[in-house]
Amino acid sequence: MAVLETHNLTYIYSQGTPFEKTAVDCVNLKIEEGEMIGVMGHTGSGKSTLIQHFNGLLKPTSGEVLLDGVDIWADKSKIRDVRFKVGLVFQYPEYQIFEETVYKDIAFGCKNMGLDDDEIKKRVLETAHDIGLKEELLKRSPFDLSGGQKRRVAIAGVMAMNPRVLILDEPTAGLDPAGRDMIISHIKNYHKRMGNTVLIVSHSMEDIAGFADKILVMNKGSLFCYDDTEKVFSRAEEISQIGLDVPQITKVFIELKKRGFDFGKDVYTTGYAKNLLLKYLKGAV
Amino acid sequence: MTNNIIEIKDLHFSYNSEDKKPSEVLKGINLDIKEGEFVAILGHNGSGKSTLAKHINAILLPASGKVFVNGIDTSDENRLFELRQCAGMVFQNPDNQIVSSIVEEDVAFALENLGVPYEEMRKRVDDALKAVNMYDYRLHSPAQLSGGQKQRVAIAGIIAMRPKCIILDEPTAMLDPQGRREVMGVIRKMNREQGVTIVLITHYMDEAAQCGRVVVMDKGKVILDNTPRAVFSHVAEMKKIGLDVPQVTELAWELKKAGIDISTEIITEQECVDMLVKLLNK
Numbered sequence: 228m229a230v231l232e233t234h235n236l237t238y239i240y241s242q243g244t245p246f247e248k249t250a251v252d253c254v255n256l257k258i259e260e261g262e263m264i265g266v267m268g269h270t271g272s273g274k275s276t277l278i279q280h281f282n283g284l285l286k287p288t289s290g291e292v293l294l295d296g297v298d299i300w301a302d303k304s305k306i307r308d309v310r311f312k313v314g315l316v317f318q319y320p321e322y323q324i325f326e327e328t329v330y331k332d333i334a335f336g337c338k339n340m341g342l343d344d345d346e347i348k349k350r351v352l353e354t355a356h357d358i359g360l361k362e363e364l365l366k367r368s369p370f371d372l373s374g375g376q377k378r379r380v381a382i383a384g385v386m387a388m389n390p391r392v393l394i395l396d397e398p399t400a401g402l403d404p405a406g407r408d409m410i411i412s413h414i415k416n417y418h419k420r421m422g423n424t425v426l427i428v429s430h431s432m433e434d435i436a437g438f439a440d441k442i443l444v445m446n447k448g449s450l451f452c453y454d455d456t457e458k459v460f461s462r463a464e465e466i467s468q469i470g471l472d473v474p475q476i477t478k479v480f481i482e483l484k485k486r487g488f489d490f491g492k493d494v495y496t497t498g499y500a501k502n503l504l505l506k507y508l509k510g511a512v
Numbered sequence: 513m514t515n516n517i518i519e520i521k522d523l524h525f526s527y528n529s530e531d532k533k534p535s536e537v538l539k540g541i542n543l544d545i546k547e548g549e550f551v552a553i554l555g556h557n558g559s560g561k562s563t564l565a566k567h568i569n570a571i572l573l574p575a576s577g578k579v580f581v582n583g584i585d586t587s588d589e590n591r592l593f594e595l596r597q598c599a600g601m602v603f604q605n606p607d608n609q610i611v612s613s614i615v616e617e618d619v620a621f622a623l624e625n626l627g628v629p630y631e632e633m634r635k636r637v638d639d640a641l642k643a644v645n646m647y648d649y650r651l652h653s654p655a656q657l658s659g660g661q662k663q664r665v666a667i668a669g670i671i672a673m674r675p676k677c678i679i680l681d682e683p684t685a686m687l688d689p690q691g692r693r694e695v696m697g698v699i700r701k702m703n704r705e706q707g708v709t710i711v712l713i714t715h716y717m718d719e720a721a722q723c724g725r726v727v728v729m730d731k732g733k734v735i736l737d738n739t740p741r742a743v744f745s746h747v748a749e750m751k752k753i754g755l756d757v758p759q760v761t762e763l764a765w766e767l768k769k770a771g772i773d774i775s776t777e778i779i780t781e782q783e784c785v786d787m788l789v790k791l792l793n794k
Contacts, residue, residue: 236764253667269688269690270658270688270690270691282736288612295730337516373557373558373580375557400685400686400773401604401686401715401756402557402715403555403556403557403715403754404556404715404752404754404755404756405556406556406557425767430689431686433759438715470689470690471551471671471689472689474759475758475759475760475781475784476759476760476763478781479760479763479785479788482781482782482785483785483788483789483792485634486785486789488788488789488792491556497759497762497763498766500763501763501766501767501770503765504763504772504788505770505772507609507792508772508792509792
Protein backbone atom coordinates (compact mmCIF):
# COMPACT_ATOMS: atom_id res chain seq x y z
CA MET A 228 0.00 0.00 0.00
CA ALA A 229 1.13 3.54 -0.69
CA VAL A 230 2.41 5.32 2.39
CA LEU A 231 2.41 8.75 0.75
CA GLU A 232 0.17 9.91 -2.05
CA THR A 233 -0.53 13.23 -3.69
CA HIS A 234 -3.64 14.06 -5.68
CA ASN A 235 -3.36 17.00 -8.08
CA LEU A 236 -1.02 18.74 -5.66
CA THR A 237 -0.53 22.38 -6.62
CA TYR A 238 1.29 25.11 -4.75
CA ILE A 239 1.44 28.76 -5.73
CA TYR A 240 3.81 31.16 -3.98
CA SER A 241 2.62 34.71 -3.25
CA GLN A 242 -0.73 34.16 -4.88
CA GLY A 243 -2.43 37.40 -5.90
CA THR A 244 0.81 39.42 -5.98
CA PRO A 245 3.09 40.36 -8.89
CA PHE A 246 5.50 37.67 -7.66
CA GLU A 247 2.93 34.89 -8.07
CA LYS A 248 4.65 31.67 -9.08
CA THR A 249 3.35 28.15 -9.45
CA ALA A 250 6.08 26.08 -7.80
CA VAL A 251 4.32 22.72 -7.91
CA ASP A 252 1.84 22.07 -10.64
CA CYS A 253 -0.72 19.29 -10.36
CA VAL A 254 1.54 16.49 -9.14
CA ASN A 255 0.14 12.98 -8.73
CA LEU A 256 2.38 10.52 -6.94
CA LYS A 257 2.18 7.23 -5.10
CA ILE A 258 5.10 6.30 -2.88
CA GLU A 259 5.11 2.71 -1.67
CA GLU A 260 6.21 1.64 1.78
CA GLY A 261 9.85 0.64 2.24
CA GLU A 262 11.31 2.10 -0.92
CA MET A 263 14.51 4.07 -1.22
CA ILE A 264 13.96 6.93 -3.60
CA GLY A 265 16.26 9.49 -5.21
CA VAL A 266 14.76 12.91 -5.87
CA MET A 267 16.27 15.08 -8.61
CA GLY A 268 15.52 18.38 -10.26
CA HIS A 269 17.34 21.61 -11.07
CA THR A 270 17.06 24.63 -8.77
CA GLY A 271 13.55 26.03 -8.99
CA SER A 272 12.13 22.75 -10.29
CA GLY A 273 9.83 22.54 -7.28
CA LYS A 274 11.45 19.59 -5.54
CA SER A 275 11.99 21.38 -2.22
CA THR A 276 8.47 22.80 -2.32
CA LEU A 277 7.15 19.32 -3.02
CA ILE A 278 8.94 17.63 -0.12
CA GLN A 279 7.85 20.36 2.27
CA HIS A 280 4.29 19.28 1.58
CA PHE A 281 4.98 15.72 2.66
CA ASN A 282 5.18 16.64 6.33
CA GLY A 283 2.79 19.54 6.26
CA LEU A 284 5.29 22.41 6.38
CA LEU A 285 3.42 23.84 3.41
CA LYS A 286 -0.28 23.54 2.81
CA PRO A 287 -1.34 22.81 -0.77
CA THR A 288 -2.97 25.68 -2.67
CA SER A 289 -5.13 22.95 -4.15
CA GLY A 290 -5.04 19.16 -4.17
CA GLU A 291 -4.24 16.76 -1.36
CA VAL A 292 -1.42 14.95 0.38
CA LEU A 293 -2.40 11.55 1.81
CA LEU A 294 -0.46 9.75 4.52
CA ASP A 295 -1.61 6.14 4.89
CA GLY A 296 -4.64 7.06 2.83
CA VAL A 297 -5.70 9.99 5.04
CA ASP A 298 -5.58 13.65 3.94
CA ILE A 299 -3.02 15.22 6.28
CA TRP A 300 -4.97 18.50 6.37
CA ALA A 301 -8.37 16.87 7.07
CA ASP A 302 -7.93 17.57 10.77
CA LYS A 303 -5.58 20.50 11.40
CA SER A 304 -5.00 19.51 15.03
CA LYS A 305 -3.34 16.28 13.87
CA ILE A 306 -0.64 17.97 11.79
CA ARG A 307 1.91 17.55 14.59
CA ASP A 308 1.50 13.77 14.36
CA VAL A 309 2.19 14.00 10.64
CA ARG A 310 5.53 15.63 11.42
CA PHE A 311 6.42 12.72 13.70
CA LYS A 312 5.55 10.26 10.96
CA VAL A 313 7.30 12.09 8.14
CA GLY A 314 10.76 13.30 9.17
CA LEU A 315 12.44 15.99 7.13
CA VAL A 316 16.19 16.69 7.30
CA PHE A 317 17.01 20.04 5.74
CA GLN A 318 20.12 20.99 3.79
CA TYR A 319 23.10 21.70 6.03
CA PRO A 320 21.28 20.35 9.11
CA GLU A 321 24.43 20.82 11.19
CA TYR A 322 23.44 24.47 11.58
CA GLN A 323 20.38 23.40 13.54
CA ILE A 324 22.23 21.70 16.36
CA PHE A 325 21.81 23.43 19.71
CA GLU A 326 21.96 21.01 22.66
CA GLU A 327 24.76 20.64 25.22
CA THR A 328 25.61 17.06 24.36
CA VAL A 329 25.35 14.88 21.31
CA TYR A 330 23.06 12.52 23.23
CA LYS A 331 20.63 15.31 24.13
CA ASP A 332 20.62 16.62 20.59
CA ILE A 333 19.74 13.25 19.10
CA ALA A 334 17.12 12.71 21.84
CA PHE A 335 15.39 16.07 21.35
CA GLY A 336 12.77 14.96 18.83
CA CYS A 337 12.00 11.76 20.74
CA LYS A 338 11.44 13.79 23.90
CA ASN A 339 8.94 15.99 22.10
CA MET A 340 7.11 12.85 21.09
CA GLY A 341 6.68 12.07 24.80
CA LEU A 342 8.64 8.81 24.79
CA ASP A 343 9.94 7.42 28.08
CA ASP A 344 13.63 7.64 28.97
CA ASP A 345 14.40 3.95 28.38
CA GLU A 346 12.92 4.01 24.91
CA ILE A 347 14.74 7.23 24.10
CA LYS A 348 18.03 5.75 25.26
CA LYS A 349 17.50 2.66 23.14
CA ARG A 350 16.71 4.71 20.06
CA VAL A 351 19.59 7.15 20.50
CA LEU A 352 22.09 4.30 20.83
CA GLU A 353 20.68 2.44 17.84
CA THR A 354 20.62 5.42 15.51
CA ALA A 355 24.06 6.59 16.65
CA HIS A 356 25.31 3.15 15.67
CA ASP A 357 23.56 3.24 12.30
CA ILE A 358 24.99 6.63 11.44
CA GLY A 359 28.49 5.70 12.57
CA LEU A 360 28.85 7.84 15.72
CA LYS A 361 30.84 6.12 18.44
CA GLU A 362 29.25 5.86 21.87
CA GLU A 363 31.94 7.94 23.57
CA LEU A 364 30.98 10.89 21.37
CA LEU A 365 27.50 10.99 22.89
CA LYS A 366 28.76 12.76 26.02
CA ARG A 367 30.64 15.41 24.08
CA SER A 368 29.36 18.81 23.05
CA PRO A 369 28.21 18.64 19.43
CA PHE A 370 30.07 21.89 18.78
CA ASP A 371 33.42 20.15 19.37
CA LEU A 372 32.80 17.72 16.51
CA SER A 373 33.92 17.95 12.90
CA GLY A 374 31.49 19.24 10.29
CA GLY A 375 30.78 15.75 8.98
CA GLN A 376 30.14 14.41 12.47
CA LYS A 377 27.81 17.32 13.28
CA ARG A 378 25.82 16.61 10.16
CA ARG A 379 25.43 12.97 11.20
CA VAL A 380 24.25 14.04 14.68
CA ALA A 381 21.57 16.23 13.08
CA ILE A 382 20.44 13.42 10.78
CA ALA A 383 20.37 10.95 13.69
CA GLY A 384 18.03 13.27 15.59
CA VAL A 385 15.38 12.85 12.92
CA MET A 386 16.09 9.13 12.41
CA ALA A 387 15.63 8.44 16.12
CA MET A 388 12.04 9.63 15.89
CA ASN A 389 11.58 6.58 13.73
CA PRO A 390 9.45 8.24 11.07
CA ARG A 391 7.52 6.13 8.58
CA VAL A 392 9.01 8.31 5.86
CA LEU A 393 12.44 9.90 6.17
CA ILE A 394 13.27 12.71 3.73
CA LEU A 395 16.78 14.13 3.42
CA ASP A 396 17.43 17.28 1.38
CA GLU A 397 20.93 16.97 -0.11
CA PRO A 398 22.57 15.20 2.81
CA THR A 399 25.89 15.02 0.93
CA ALA A 400 26.14 18.70 -0.13
CA GLY A 401 29.60 20.15 0.42
CA LEU A 402 31.28 16.87 1.36
CA ASP A 403 34.32 15.32 -0.29
CA PRO A 404 33.87 12.07 -2.27
CA ALA A 405 34.73 9.81 0.68
CA GLY A 406 32.35 11.77 2.95
CA ARG A 407 29.55 11.50 0.39
CA ASP A 408 29.90 7.72 0.14
CA MET A 409 30.00 7.38 3.92
CA ILE A 410 26.81 9.35 4.62
CA ILE A 411 24.92 7.39 1.97
CA SER A 412 26.11 4.03 3.30
CA HIS A 413 25.02 5.01 6.84
CA ILE A 414 21.58 6.01 5.61
CA LYS A 415 21.41 2.65 3.83
CA ASN A 416 22.20 0.87 7.14
CA TYR A 417 19.34 2.64 8.80
CA HIS A 418 16.99 1.88 5.95
CA LYS A 419 17.93 -1.79 6.08
CA ARG A 420 17.30 -2.04 9.83
CA MET A 421 14.06 -0.08 9.91
CA GLY A 422 12.57 -0.93 6.52
CA ASN A 423 10.92 2.47 6.29
CA THR A 424 10.59 4.71 3.26
CA VAL A 425 13.54 7.00 2.53
CA LEU A 426 13.70 9.88 0.05
CA ILE A 427 17.04 11.52 -0.69
CA VAL A 428 17.36 14.70 -2.71
CA SER A 429 20.58 14.79 -4.72
CA HIS A 430 22.01 16.53 -7.76
CA SER A 431 24.34 13.69 -8.51
CA MET A 432 23.03 10.87 -10.67
CA GLU A 433 26.18 8.97 -9.81
CA ASP A 434 25.30 9.09 -6.11
CA ILE A 435 21.69 8.23 -6.79
CA ALA A 436 22.67 5.26 -8.94
CA GLY A 437 24.34 3.83 -5.85
CA PHE A 438 21.27 3.64 -3.62
CA ALA A 439 17.92 4.31 -5.25
CA ASP A 440 15.26 1.73 -6.15
CA LYS A 441 13.30 4.48 -7.80
CA ILE A 442 13.94 8.03 -8.98
CA LEU A 443 11.60 10.99 -8.90
CA VAL A 444 12.50 13.82 -11.27
CA MET A 445 10.88 17.26 -11.08
CA ASN A 446 11.05 19.79 -13.90
CA LYS A 447 9.52 23.29 -13.90
CA GLY A 448 7.05 22.45 -11.16
CA SER A 449 5.77 19.28 -12.80
CA LEU A 450 6.57 15.67 -12.22
CA PHE A 451 8.92 14.78 -15.07
CA CYS A 452 9.02 11.11 -14.17
CA TYR A 453 8.82 8.71 -11.25
CA ASP A 454 10.06 5.26 -12.12
CA ASP A 455 12.57 2.48 -11.48
CA THR A 456 16.18 3.66 -11.47
CA GLU A 457 17.08 1.76 -14.64
CA LYS A 458 14.15 3.13 -16.58
CA VAL A 459 14.91 6.71 -15.55
CA PHE A 460 18.55 6.34 -16.52
CA SER A 461 17.52 5.02 -19.91
CA ARG A 462 16.19 8.52 -20.56
CA ALA A 463 19.59 10.06 -19.90
CA GLU A 464 19.49 12.34 -22.92
CA GLU A 465 16.17 13.92 -21.94
CA ILE A 466 17.38 14.30 -18.36
CA SER A 467 20.48 16.09 -19.52
CA GLN A 468 18.28 18.42 -21.59
CA ILE A 469 16.33 19.55 -18.52
CA GLY A 470 19.55 20.77 -16.93
CA LEU A 471 20.55 17.79 -14.81
CA ASP A 472 23.91 16.14 -14.79
CA VAL A 473 24.21 12.76 -16.40
CA PRO A 474 27.19 10.60 -15.39
CA GLN A 475 30.19 11.03 -17.69
CA ILE A 476 30.19 7.32 -18.47
CA THR A 477 26.53 7.44 -19.57
CA LYS A 478 27.36 10.25 -21.99
CA VAL A 479 30.25 8.21 -23.38
CA PHE A 480 27.93 5.28 -24.11
CA ILE A 481 25.30 7.51 -25.69
CA GLU A 482 28.03 8.82 -28.01
CA LEU A 483 29.27 5.29 -28.73
CA LYS A 484 25.76 4.33 -29.75
CA LYS A 485 25.73 7.22 -32.23
CA ARG A 486 29.00 5.91 -33.64
CA GLY A 487 27.48 2.49 -34.21
CA PHE A 488 28.40 0.63 -31.03
CA ASP A 489 25.13 -0.08 -29.29
CA PHE A 490 25.54 -1.98 -26.06
CA GLY A 491 21.80 -2.15 -25.60
CA LYS A 492 21.59 -1.41 -21.91
CA ASP A 493 22.22 1.93 -20.31
CA VAL A 494 25.45 2.37 -18.49
CA TYR A 495 25.99 4.60 -15.49
CA THR A 496 28.74 3.01 -13.43
CA THR A 497 32.35 2.40 -14.43
CA GLY A 498 32.26 -1.17 -13.11
CA TYR A 499 29.41 -2.09 -15.42
CA ALA A 500 31.01 -0.29 -18.35
CA LYS A 501 34.24 -2.17 -17.81
CA ASN A 502 32.51 -5.56 -17.83
CA LEU A 503 30.55 -4.74 -20.97
CA LEU A 504 33.63 -3.57 -22.84
CA LEU A 505 35.79 -6.46 -21.67
CA LYS A 506 33.19 -8.97 -22.75
CA TYR A 507 33.02 -7.35 -26.17
CA LEU A 508 36.77 -6.97 -26.60
CA LYS A 509 37.74 -10.42 -25.33
CA GLY A 510 34.87 -11.99 -27.22
CA ALA A 511 36.18 -10.42 -30.41
CA VAL A 512 39.69 -11.79 -29.97
CA MET B 513 61.33 39.69 -10.39
CA THR B 514 60.12 36.38 -11.74
CA ASN B 515 56.63 36.08 -13.18
CA ASN B 516 55.44 34.06 -10.20
CA ILE B 517 52.39 35.83 -8.80
CA ILE B 518 52.23 33.53 -5.78
CA GLU B 519 55.28 32.11 -4.05
CA ILE B 520 54.88 29.85 -1.04
CA LYS B 521 58.08 28.86 0.71
CA ASP B 522 58.27 26.11 3.34
CA LEU B 523 54.93 27.11 4.85
CA HIS B 524 53.99 25.60 8.21
CA PHE B 525 50.79 26.30 10.11
CA SER B 526 48.97 24.94 13.18
CA TYR B 527 45.61 25.77 14.65
CA ASN B 528 45.77 26.39 18.39
CA SER B 529 43.04 25.28 20.68
CA GLU B 530 42.86 25.57 24.45
CA ASP B 531 42.33 21.98 25.47
CA LYS B 532 44.00 20.12 22.66
CA LYS B 533 47.58 19.99 21.51
CA PRO B 534 48.12 22.14 18.46
CA SER B 535 48.07 19.97 15.38
CA GLU B 536 50.08 20.94 12.36
CA VAL B 537 47.79 21.46 9.39
CA LEU B 538 50.37 22.58 6.85
CA LYS B 539 53.68 20.77 6.94
CA GLY B 540 56.12 22.57 4.73
CA ILE B 541 54.33 23.65 1.56
CA ASN B 542 56.39 24.88 -1.38
CA LEU B 543 54.35 26.13 -4.29
CA ASP B 544 54.88 28.70 -7.04
CA ILE B 545 52.03 29.88 -9.21
CA LYS B 546 52.74 31.88 -12.37
CA GLU B 547 50.75 34.88 -13.49
CA GLY B 548 47.78 33.82 -15.60
CA GLU B 549 47.75 30.20 -14.44
CA PHE B 550 44.52 28.33 -13.69
CA VAL B 551 45.26 25.99 -10.82
CA ALA B 552 42.96 23.56 -9.02
CA ILE B 553 43.73 22.40 -5.49
CA LEU B 554 42.27 19.02 -4.57
CA GLY B 555 42.26 17.20 -1.26
CA HIS B 556 39.78 15.55 1.06
CA ASN B 557 38.23 17.42 4.01
CA GLY B 558 40.96 18.22 6.49
CA SER B 559 43.84 17.93 4.01
CA GLY B 560 44.74 21.59 4.60
CA LYS B 561 43.66 23.03 1.26
CA SER B 562 41.38 25.74 2.69
CA THR B 563 44.01 26.62 5.27
CA LEU B 564 46.50 27.03 2.44
CA ALA B 565 44.11 29.25 0.49
CA LYS B 566 43.57 31.51 3.49
CA HIS B 567 47.30 32.18 3.57
CA ILE B 568 47.25 33.64 0.09
CA ASN B 569 45.38 36.78 1.10
CA ALA B 570 46.56 36.92 4.68
CA ILE B 571 43.42 35.73 6.45
CA LEU B 572 45.94 33.44 8.11
CA LEU B 573 49.63 34.11 8.60
CA PRO B 574 52.37 31.47 8.48
CA ALA B 575 53.67 29.93 11.70
CA SER B 576 56.91 29.62 9.80
CA GLY B 577 57.86 30.04 6.16
CA LYS B 578 56.80 32.81 3.81
CA VAL B 579 54.02 33.60 1.38
CA PHE B 580 54.54 36.25 -1.31
CA VAL B 581 51.76 37.53 -3.54
CA ASN B 582 52.87 39.80 -6.38
CA GLY B 583 56.04 40.34 -4.43
CA ILE B 584 54.22 41.38 -1.25
CA ASP B 585 55.06 39.46 1.91
CA THR B 586 51.66 38.51 3.39
CA SER B 587 52.97 39.05 6.92
CA ASP B 588 53.73 42.71 6.15
CA GLU B 589 50.81 44.42 7.91
CA ASN B 590 51.50 47.78 6.25
CA ARG B 591 50.75 46.33 2.84
CA LEU B 592 47.65 44.35 3.80
CA PHE B 593 45.21 46.53 1.81
CA GLU B 594 47.44 46.40 -1.23
CA LEU B 595 47.68 42.62 -0.88
CA ARG B 596 43.93 42.09 -0.64
CA GLN B 597 43.28 44.22 -3.69
CA CYS B 598 45.71 42.05 -5.56
CA ALA B 599 44.33 38.70 -4.32
CA GLY B 600 40.57 38.45 -3.86
CA MET B 601 38.84 35.52 -2.21
CA VAL B 602 35.46 33.90 -2.89
CA PHE B 603 34.00 31.49 -0.33
CA GLN B 604 31.68 28.51 -0.40
CA ASN B 605 28.45 29.95 0.92
CA PRO B 606 27.01 32.73 -1.25
CA ASP B 607 24.69 33.86 1.55
CA ASN B 608 27.61 34.65 3.85
CA GLN B 609 29.30 36.99 1.38
CA ILE B 610 26.49 39.33 0.44
CA VAL B 611 26.17 42.43 2.58
CA SER B 612 23.83 44.72 0.69
CA SER B 613 20.15 44.60 -0.22
CA ILE B 614 20.74 45.64 -3.82
CA VAL B 615 22.98 43.74 -6.21
CA GLU B 616 24.99 46.70 -7.58
CA GLU B 617 25.53 48.14 -4.10
CA ASP B 618 26.91 44.82 -3.00
CA VAL B 619 29.36 44.78 -5.89
CA ALA B 620 30.39 48.37 -5.04
CA PHE B 621 30.99 47.61 -1.36
CA ALA B 622 34.73 47.03 -1.53
CA LEU B 623 35.24 49.95 -3.92
CA GLU B 624 33.48 52.28 -1.48
CA ASN B 625 35.82 51.07 1.25
CA LEU B 626 38.76 51.80 -1.00
CA GLY B 627 37.47 55.31 -1.73
CA VAL B 628 37.25 54.86 -5.49
CA PRO B 629 35.74 58.01 -7.13
CA TYR B 630 32.09 57.73 -8.17
CA GLU B 631 32.56 57.78 -11.98
CA GLU B 632 35.25 55.15 -11.81
CA MET B 633 33.17 53.06 -9.39
CA ARG B 634 30.12 53.17 -11.67
CA LYS B 635 32.18 51.91 -14.57
CA ARG B 636 33.91 49.17 -12.62
CA VAL B 637 30.65 47.88 -11.10
CA ASP B 638 28.94 47.81 -14.49
CA ASP B 639 31.92 46.07 -16.08
CA ALA B 640 32.08 43.49 -13.30
CA LEU B 641 28.35 42.75 -13.48
CA LYS B 642 28.56 42.37 -17.25
CA ALA B 643 31.53 40.03 -16.89
CA VAL B 644 29.49 37.65 -14.74
CA ASN B 645 26.30 38.08 -16.82
CA MET B 646 24.39 39.70 -13.96
CA TYR B 647 24.06 43.25 -15.35
CA ASP B 648 20.32 42.88 -15.93
CA TYR B 649 19.90 42.06 -12.26
CA ARG B 650 21.83 45.10 -10.97
CA LEU B 651 18.80 46.61 -9.24
CA HIS B 652 17.41 43.33 -7.86
CA SER B 653 17.55 42.19 -4.28
CA PRO B 654 20.14 39.41 -3.75
CA ALA B 655 17.56 37.56 -1.64
CA GLN B 656 15.58 36.80 -4.79
CA LEU B 657 18.50 35.32 -6.70
CA SER B 658 19.42 31.66 -7.07
CA GLY B 659 22.58 30.30 -5.44
CA GLY B 660 24.50 30.41 -8.71
CA GLN B 661 23.43 34.00 -9.34
CA LYS B 662 24.41 35.05 -5.81
CA GLN B 663 27.78 33.42 -6.19
CA ARG B 664 28.32 35.31 -9.45
CA VAL B 665 27.45 38.57 -7.66
CA ALA B 666 30.05 37.69 -5.01
CA ILE B 667 32.58 37.09 -7.78
CA ALA B 668 31.63 40.42 -9.39
CA GLY B 669 32.41 42.13 -6.08
CA ILE B 670 35.92 40.71 -6.30
CA ILE B 671 36.35 41.43 -10.01
CA ALA B 672 35.40 45.08 -9.44
CA MET B 673 38.58 45.45 -7.38
CA ARG B 674 40.53 44.33 -10.48
CA PRO B 675 42.64 41.78 -8.63
CA LYS B 676 45.50 40.00 -10.34
CA CYS B 677 44.47 36.76 -8.78
CA ILE B 678 41.28 35.24 -7.40
CA ILE B 679 41.20 32.40 -4.89
CA LEU B 680 37.94 30.46 -4.81
CA ASP B 681 37.29 28.09 -1.91
CA GLU B 682 34.76 25.54 -3.16
CA PRO B 683 32.65 28.21 -4.88
CA THR B 684 30.28 25.65 -6.38
CA ALA B 685 29.83 23.27 -3.44
CA MET B 686 26.39 24.62 -2.57
CA LEU B 687 25.16 24.99 -6.15
CA ASP B 688 23.17 22.75 -8.47
CA PRO B 689 24.65 21.57 -11.79
CA GLN B 690 23.26 24.58 -13.66
CA GLY B 691 24.68 27.01 -11.10
CA ARG B 692 28.01 25.19 -11.18
CA ARG B 693 28.24 25.53 -14.95
CA GLU B 694 27.44 29.27 -14.75
CA VAL B 695 30.09 29.92 -12.12
CA MET B 696 32.75 27.80 -13.83
CA GLY B 697 32.00 29.59 -17.11
CA VAL B 698 32.62 32.97 -15.48
CA ILE B 699 35.84 31.80 -13.82
CA ARG B 700 37.21 30.38 -17.06
CA LYS B 701 36.34 33.58 -18.89
CA MET B 702 38.14 35.74 -16.32
CA ASN B 703 41.21 33.59 -16.72
CA ARG B 704 41.18 33.43 -20.50
CA GLU B 705 40.12 36.95 -21.39
CA GLN B 706 41.56 39.04 -18.58
CA GLY B 707 44.51 36.84 -17.70
CA VAL B 708 43.48 36.72 -14.05
CA THR B 709 45.32 34.02 -12.12
CA ILE B 710 42.83 31.54 -10.66
CA VAL B 711 43.33 29.26 -7.67
CA LEU B 712 40.29 26.99 -7.43
CA ILE B 713 39.72 24.72 -4.47
CA THR B 714 37.20 22.07 -5.35
CA HIS B 715 35.84 18.61 -4.62
CA TYR B 716 34.62 18.18 -8.17
CA MET B 717 36.99 16.29 -10.41
CA ASP B 718 35.29 17.52 -13.57
CA GLU B 719 36.07 21.10 -12.53
CA ALA B 720 39.70 20.24 -11.81
CA ALA B 721 39.89 18.60 -15.22
CA GLN B 722 39.15 22.01 -16.81
CA CYS B 723 42.19 23.62 -15.15
CA GLY B 724 45.68 23.89 -16.52
CA ARG B 725 47.32 22.47 -13.44
CA VAL B 726 46.17 20.35 -10.50
CA VAL B 727 47.77 20.36 -7.06
CA VAL B 728 46.76 17.49 -4.77
CA MET B 729 47.10 17.86 -1.01
CA ASP B 730 47.04 15.19 1.64
CA LYS B 731 47.78 15.56 5.36
CA GLY B 732 49.19 19.04 5.01
CA LYS B 733 51.53 18.29 2.14
CA VAL B 734 51.51 18.64 -1.61
CA ILE B 735 51.68 15.11 -2.99
CA LEU B 736 50.98 15.63 -6.70
CA ASP B 737 51.42 18.71 -8.87
CA ASN B 738 51.01 18.37 -12.61
CA THR B 739 48.58 18.67 -15.52
CA PRO B 740 45.11 17.21 -14.85
CA ARG B 741 45.86 14.44 -17.30
CA ALA B 742 49.01 13.36 -15.48
CA VAL B 743 47.52 13.77 -11.99
CA PHE B 744 44.37 11.80 -12.69
CA SER B 745 46.32 8.94 -14.24
CA HIS B 746 47.46 8.15 -10.67
CA VAL B 747 44.11 6.45 -10.09
CA ALA B 748 45.17 4.12 -7.27
CA GLU B 749 46.98 6.89 -5.40
CA MET B 750 44.03 9.28 -5.69
CA LYS B 751 41.60 6.67 -4.43
CA LYS B 752 43.86 5.84 -1.51
CA ILE B 753 43.65 9.41 -0.22
CA GLY B 754 39.87 9.51 -0.58
CA LEU B 755 39.63 11.37 -3.90
CA ASP B 756 37.93 10.42 -7.11
CA VAL B 757 39.13 10.66 -10.67
CA PRO B 758 36.84 11.38 -13.64
CA GLN B 759 34.79 8.28 -14.54
CA VAL B 760 36.40 8.03 -17.98
CA THR B 761 39.90 7.96 -16.44
CA GLU B 762 38.80 5.26 -14.04
CA LEU B 763 37.34 3.23 -16.90
CA ALA B 764 40.59 3.42 -18.85
CA TRP B 765 42.52 2.42 -15.75
CA GLU B 766 40.24 -0.55 -15.09
CA LEU B 767 40.54 -1.71 -18.69
CA LYS B 768 44.30 -1.41 -18.58
CA LYS B 769 44.37 -3.48 -15.38
CA ALA B 770 42.38 -6.13 -17.22
CA GLY B 771 45.09 -6.32 -19.85
CA ILE B 772 43.73 -4.00 -22.53
CA ASP B 773 46.29 -1.82 -24.31
CA ILE B 774 45.05 1.67 -23.49
CA SER B 775 46.35 5.01 -22.25
CA THR B 776 45.14 6.11 -18.80
CA GLU B 777 45.85 9.75 -19.59
CA ILE B 778 42.33 10.60 -20.71
CA ILE B 779 40.04 13.01 -18.92
CA THR B 780 37.31 14.10 -21.33
CA GLU B 781 34.33 12.20 -22.68
CA GLN B 782 35.40 12.92 -26.23
CA GLU B 783 38.84 11.41 -25.69
CA CYS B 784 37.23 8.36 -24.14
CA VAL B 785 34.79 7.89 -27.00
CA ASP B 786 37.54 8.26 -29.62
CA MET B 787 39.74 5.79 -27.82
CA LEU B 788 36.96 3.24 -27.36
CA VAL B 789 35.89 3.50 -30.99
CA LYS B 790 39.48 2.80 -32.00
CA LEU B 791 39.62 -0.21 -29.70
CA LEU B 792 36.27 -1.58 -30.78
CA ASN B 793 37.14 -1.25 -34.45
CA LYS B 794 40.27 -3.35 -34.07
